[in-house]
Amino acid sequence: MTDPKPMVTELDPVIHAQARLRVVSALSVLREDDRITFPQLQESLRMTAGNLSVHLRKLEDAQYVEVTKTHHGRTPATLVRLTRRGRLAFDEYTAALRALLNPQEEP
Amino acid sequence: MTPIDDDAPPLDPAESLALIERERAQVGRDLSPDPRLMYWPWGIAWLVTFTLFFLRYGPDGRVFVDLPGWLPLVALAVCMIAAGIVTGVAGSRVSRRVMGPSNRQGAMYGISWSVAFTAFSVLFSQISDVLPEDKAGLLWAGGMVAVTGALHMAGAAIWNDRDMFILGSWTSLINIVGILAGPGWHSLIVAVAGGGGMMAAGLIGWLRQR
Structure with a gap:
């Protein structure tokens, strides 16, 4: 993990927007x-x-995220997945939120 | 449809965590089939058909209700096919929403069921002729319930699903008890405890999802 006591300003700006946090x-x-x-x-x-x-x-x-276009038979389909980098960012973001909530519980 | 504005103000940490959990729970629900549709058709099939077997082919050759001899077996076939269609449709509708390794896992698991049932059917059909009718019935029913219990336990290992493991263990356990109790009793035990277990699994899974 990174900084044990991140400040609000250090939260990942890419997923700090509510809509993108929901997507991730x-x-x-x-x-x-x-x-x-x-x-x-x-x-x-x-x-x-x-x-x-x-x-x-x-x-x-x-x-x-990675967006790919493919075909299901004849119908085109768009598929979305979280990249390793995205998953890491999400995990760090949630860890940072928890740290903000319970700073005393951090080692 | 709550439009989410790009510039919506950041939430406080507690609200953000709650939002994350809400979204994750929502998608988890959307990507797993309704447990009621996956378990209840089988629960009903077991309850109905094994009750018919018990009533017609009771312990020690007793006939509690003088049903036509073919009725329980036909009811079993019809109920199994109906349950298979319901769970197959419910499962594939959900699996189409995702592409990737999970689809392959699900397909391999589904094929395992078919292969196991086919193999046992071929084996039992070779053997059951030489057995007395009640023992032959016990062989078929006990064998198929054993496969069901074991495959539920294996499925639990694939999806790390504790409830599914409990269901598989329970099914295996009551099957052994029933086999030892003998023909007739096996039908009653599988109907009530086996079918009941599936009904409970569907209900518990559904309550957990909500």
Whole structure:
């Protein structure tokens, strides 16, 4: 782990935005190398397709998620997965939140 | 549909953690089939058909209800096929939402069930002719319930699912007790404790998901 007592300002700005934190949280449920379909992610997050696309692009730019386009038979499908880097960032973010909540419990 | 604004103010840490847990729970629910659809059809199938077996082929050759001899077996076949369709559809609808190693795991697990049941069916059909009717029935029922219990335990190992392991262990245990108690009693025990176990598993899984 990094700094045992991170300050609010040190929280990862990429996933500090509420919407992107929701996206990354949702993707963190997937097992490594599993990809979720875009429509399902949209439905689970209750976001519009446009809104979700915007946030995914920002997460892609940070290399936190990987978006791939493929085909299910003839229908095109867009699949999303959390990268190793994204998972690490998410784990660090949640650890930082816990540390902020219980600073005295930190070793 | 709560529109989430990009510029929504950051939450405080407790709210953020709650948000994370909410989203994770939501996606977890969306990506796993409804436990009621996965267990209840089998629970009902076992309850109904093994009760029919008990009533028609009771302990020591007793006939509690004079049903046609073919009825329990036909009911078993129909209920198993119906349960297989319900769980198959419910499972595949969910598995289509994700692509990756999980799909392969699920497919391999599903194939294991088919292979195990096929192998035992072939074996038992070779042997059951030489057994008295009640022992042959016990061989079929005891063997199939044993496979079910063991595969639930193996599935629990794949998905690290403690409840599923308990169900598999319970099914295996009551099966052994039933086999030792003998033909007739085995049917009653599997109907009540086995079918009941599946019903309970569906209910507990559903309550945990909510």
